[in-house]
Amino acid sequence: MIDKTCVVRDIADQIESGMTIGIGGWGARRKPMAFIRELIQRDVKDLTVLSYGGPDVGMLAATGKISRLVFGFVSMDLVPLEGHFRQARQSGTLEVVELDEGMFQLGLKAAAARLPFLPTRVGFGSDVLTTNPDIKTISSPYADGEELVAMPALKPDVAVCHVNEADVLGNSRISGPDPFFDEWFCRAADVAYLTCEEIVPTDAFNDPLIALQMPIERNLVSGVAQVPCGAHPTSCGPDYGMDVPHLQKYNSVAKEGWHTYLEEHVTGKDLSAYVESVGGERAIRALPLPVF
């Protein structure tokens, strides 16, 4: 009997300095934040981070974990500008690979298909190509002969995503409205881990409509950790919305007060201590779903 259950610490144990990690979710939505808080307390550095970025990128940047950021944006949606990312970017210390959002996905798809690249028109005309001279172009081998961008594979060593439900086998369900690109992070990566709101019996997935909400194959998944409220302060619809006041507080300490924030919410705190520090599970579950 396969049993992939683990805890967040086990996932963080897999991360070594110099690795490339892919982080699921989008902006301030369904980010594996419990994993991020664990990771920023570890003695790892020089990470290459691939993310449709939100506070995951901000926290890793603020703690000096990132040497290279591969991104299309960093934003917290209803709090549009991510202060910690901005600080790091403006300091000139963060090496960045700035990509169009769709190119980013194409890079994951190339890695997932075990290909060196996938072609696209996207990038031409923009500074994405001038600032990333490593991205090459090719000519169509067919009669059209069109010049195309050869978007290189983006291959994480490890991908980590947060989902609503999973079972011990690694089957998982994203019951929010948008699965984002989690499946592509998992397929692109050598190894993928999931954190989830709840571990459920496999029978809970025995429903054709629920099966439509299960984009990640279980054979991609090496470990599953149950972490209720594990996406906070980002949203995990339909279970809870984003904690906008907390995101604002987190953003406000980008210039001053970050150390106090860490003491209050991160350093040495296990999951229950963290949840208590931000108002408790009931308060988190009552956070309204965002209206865009």
Add this chain to the structure above:
Amino acid sequence: MSYSLAELCICASAEAFRGDGEYMVTSIGLVPRLAASLARSTFEPGLMMTEGEAYLVSEPVPVGPRGDYRPKIEGLMTYERVFDIVNKGKRHAMVTPVQIDRFGQMNISIVGDYDKPKTALLGVRGYPGNTINNSNSMFVPSHDTRTFVSGEVDMVGGIGYNPARWPGGRKPPFLDLRRIVSNLAVMDFGGSDHGIRVISLHPGVTLAQVRENTGFELQCVDSPGTTRPPTEEQLAVIARLDPHDLRATIFKGNPSGEPGQA
């Protein structure tokens, strides 16, 4: 009948979508969203639009807190599907970039030097893909030389009519910049070499004033007219789409759209 500058801009921006038929609209920000919703509610009923997150809706969702209102879903539009549509076409995005240059190139990434920017903003987001594949329009709330820059924008995210940047010097086949609505005027890309040109001036605004606030040489149609004021029907539709009057916050002091009015 009185109307605000915001309402004038919403109506002028809605015109960007005229003729789009069953295009999918992506409208970022309050004015673009109300503009697309107005177009959909009046002269372009075929437009496809979302509730802002993941579902296509069969009627535009009013902006702001929704109370008991539930979006009327007509289909699914996850981000992955958005990317597929970006590549397929039949999509029109209206956005508010931080910088625009004479080629229509747009920037929301940084201000200053790429390696050590003075100000880091969002990143290129989907601009490169949107602009090489889809129709694009812009709303600019503050028409000035910081937005309409004299050189190229600091980081080209949205591509424009700049042959020096095109592969082989040939125009990308689907590049289609449509319309810019600012607080001063309405512009399109119908000038020589797709140059930006003024097509109408908002009431009380002079061409000299627009040019003075633009960092590059602005073309102009022969005798530009005055931007058409909203009709009563349009104002009623806008009021329904914006029940909390969020549009009153677009411009400081919510100025009137008519010259000489308070």
